[in-house]
Amino acid sequence: EVQLVESGGGLVQPGGSLRLSCAASGFTFSSYEMNWVRQAPGKGLEWVSYISSSGSTIYYADSVKGRFTISRDNAKNSLYLQMNSLRAEDTAVYYCARGIVVVPYYFDYWGQGTLVTVSS
Amino acid sequence: DIQMTQSPSSVSASVGDRVTITCQASQGISSWLAWYQQKPGKAPKLLIYAASSLQSGVPSRFSGSGSGTDFTLTISSLQPEDFATYYCQQANSFPFTFGPGTKVDIK
Numbered sequence: 548e549v550q551l552v553e554s555g556g557g558l559v560q561p562g563g564s565l566r567l568s569c570a571a572s573g574f575t576f577s578s579y580e581m582n583w584v585r586q587a588p589g590k591g592l593e594w595v596s597y598i599s600s601s602g603s604t605i606y607y608a609d610s611v612k613g614r615f616t617i618s619r620d621n622a623k624n625s626l627y628l629q630m631n632s633l634r635a636e637d638t639a640v641y642y643c644a645r646g647i648v649v650v651p652y653y654f655d656y657w658g659q660g661t662l663v664t665v666s667s
Numbered sequence: 668d669i670q671m672t673q674s675p676s677s678v679s680a681s682v683g684d685r686v687t688i689t690c691q692a693s694q695g696i697s698s699w700l701a702w703y704q705q706k707p708g709k710a711p712k713l714l715i716y717a718a719s720s721l722q723s724g725v726p727s728r729f730s731g732s733g734s735g736t737d738f739t740l741t742i743s744s745l746q747p748e749d750f751a752t753y754y755c756q757q758a759n760s761f762p763f764t765f766g767p768g769t770k771v772d773i774k
Contacts, residue, residue: 584711591754591768592705592754592768597761606761608762642710647713649716650717652699652758652763653701653717653756653758654701654756660710
């Protein structure tokens with residue numbers, strides 16, 4: 548069974564940092580491209596970042612570029628999101644999402660999400 | 668960036684109704700479109716990809732159509748478990764963008 552489990556969310560002050568993790572199981576993690584997608588409370592979905600299966604290709608939304616860093620450790624079946632210089636508008640549930648094999652820009656499995664709250 | 672719009676923003680319907688949701692892209696995206704269903708407190712679920720391909724395990728009452736800039740998600744006969752919010756997503760180019768969502772609730 549495919550499982551994605553996020554962790555690392557919590558309350559952080561503006562300007563602070565947080566590192567999210569996503570533990571993958573039930574599939575060959577190293578073969579799949581991965582993404583982070585977030586959802587502010589009561590709002591819609593916002594794609595945040597993409598990383599290729601090898602980690603060699605990375606993209607970010609403009610809203611997080613220069614502040615967030617996506618990475619992965621295929622040996623540990625894990626995806627990460629390092630978030631620096633956090634702002635109130637980064638408050639959201641953060642989901643890791645797997646790209647489908649056929650076209651990895653669609654997301655077939657999602658984690659349960661981890662809540663990040665940026666507030667003083 | 669490609670902007671995605673959806674209409675209506677909400678729809679009230681009854682079990683058994685046919686429901687149609689539309690999604691429009693600000694520029695042509697060929698068939699690079701997905702539809703997701705999200706229930707409160709849960710992660711989104713992929714329903715349709717490549718505009719009209721049904722994701723494995725998704726009931727056949729869901730269907731998608733369209734290409735270019737205009738797309739449609741149709742639920743042929745609404746079931747109680749279909750009351751949720753539906754989002755479209757373009758996969759044509761980075762940054763991927765989602766529509767604002769359409770909430771389907773009980774009439």
